[in-house]
Amino acid sequence: MSTPPTATVSAPEAPAGEAPLIPVGVLGARGRMGTEVCRAVDAAEDMELVAMVDERDWLFNVADAGAQVVVDFTRPDSVMDNIRFCIDQNIHCVVGTTGFDDERLATIAQWLEPKPDLGVLIAPNFGIGAVLLMRFAQEAARFFPSVEIVELHHPGKVDAPSGTAARTARLVAAARRTAGVPAAPDATRESDSLPGARGADVEGVPVHAVRLAGLVAHQEVLMGAAGETLTLRHDSYDRASFMPGVLLAVREVRTRPGLTVGIESLLGL
Numbered sequence: 001m002s003t004p005p006t007a008t009v010s011a012p013e014a015p016a017g018e019a020p021l022i023p024v025g026v027l028g029a030r031g032r033m034g035t036e037v038c039r040a041v042d043a044a045e046d047m048e049l050v051a052m053v054d055e056r057d058w059l060f061n062v063a064d065a066g067a068q069v070v071v072d073f074t075r076p077d078s079v080m081d082n083i084r085f086c087i088d089q090n091i092h093c094v095v096g097t098t099g100f101d102d103e104r105l106a107t108i109a110q111w112l113e114p115k116p117d118l119g120v121l122i123a124p125n126f127g128i129g130a131v132l133l134m135r136f137a138q139e140a141a142r143f144f145p146s147v148e149i150v151e152l153h154h155p156g157k158v159d160a161p162s163g164t165a166a167r168t169a170r171l172v173a174a175a176r177r178t179a180g181v182p183a184a185p186d187a188t189r190e191s192d193s194l195p196g197a198r199g200a201d202v203e204g205v206p207v208h209a210v211r212l213a214g215l216v217a218h219q220e221v222l223m224g225a226a227g228e229t230l231t232l233r234h235d236s237y238d239r240a241s242f243m244p245g246v247l248l249a250v251r252e253v254r255t256r257p258g259l260t261v262g263i264e265s266l267l268g269l
């Protein structure tokens, strides 16, 4: 990707006899993830990067450029307006930005109701390894009385805990509830001498957030029982790790109307 990420680029043209390229717009194009997504879309043989939009650019560029799919890696405080705009413009959305709770998801599902052919896919993590870690954690959760999550990220990260850690905690908590496993025996905070010492409480699962220079995106799920522990760990050393998942989502979102959360179903999980 050599062009500076700002406004509208060219409209896509498919070579004769070949499937049309997917016209893709990127929101947050100057950010850490957006830059990498622009590069990946530009290099994908079945896609055309038609618009690169960041905070000060005109959002209508993505519509004017004919984007069929928009990829959003912006900020939790911008993303809802962006999704609303794309739905109004009949543009499918692939969203990696974090900050989604049940209320936000319900709002998006409502926005999609009058648009039965439109897809919005929101994934807290597009890394295949991270998705697998979440699945393995769900599987293991019912066998261990104790569970804690440690997420570790670069210091520029705007939110804490990470969207991935929050989702992992909720999935683990749900798996434990389904299996009738009681809350972790050490989850009580009443005797903490400093508030926060035991991390955030996400549905009874303690989640600890580390911000450290040199890191990209990492997560550990720690489980313990009498005389043994199980540690599941995933490391994204480079943002390239998210790109196969993002490109898969761009290809699939057009045939998956409605709201999809996570890329698990796209991976056959």
Ligand SMILES: NC(=O)C1=CN([C@@H]2O[C@H](COP(=O)(O)OP(=O)(O)OC[C@H]3O[C@@H](n4cnc5c(N)ncnc54)[C@H](O)[C@@H]3O)[C@@H](O)[C@H]2O)C=CC1
Pocket: 027, 028, 029, 030, 031, 032, 033, 034, 053, 054, 055, 056, 073, 074, 075, 076, 078, 082, 095, 096, 097, 098, 099, 123, 124, 125, 126, 127, 159, 163, 242
């Ligand atoms: N789902 C996943 O696999 C991953 C998700 N993320 C999430 O993606 C988001 C972005 O992360 P980074 O790229 O590290 O942040 P960043 O701060 O480097 O980039 C965000 C970019 O969005 C731009 N922006 C803000 N509001 C905008 C708007 N309304 N329209 C267009 N552009 C706008 C900013 O100017 C900035 O360039 C975060 O929520 C992060 O947690 C990050 C990595 C992987």
Ligand SMILES: O=C(O)C1=N[C@H](C(=O)O)C[C@H](O)C1
Pocket: 098, 124, 125, 153, 157, 158, 161, 162, 163, 164, 165, 216, 217, 218
């Ligand atoms: O901000 C990041 O970097 C990341 N954000 C996502 C999250 O909050 O889970 C995904 C990954 O952890 C990287």
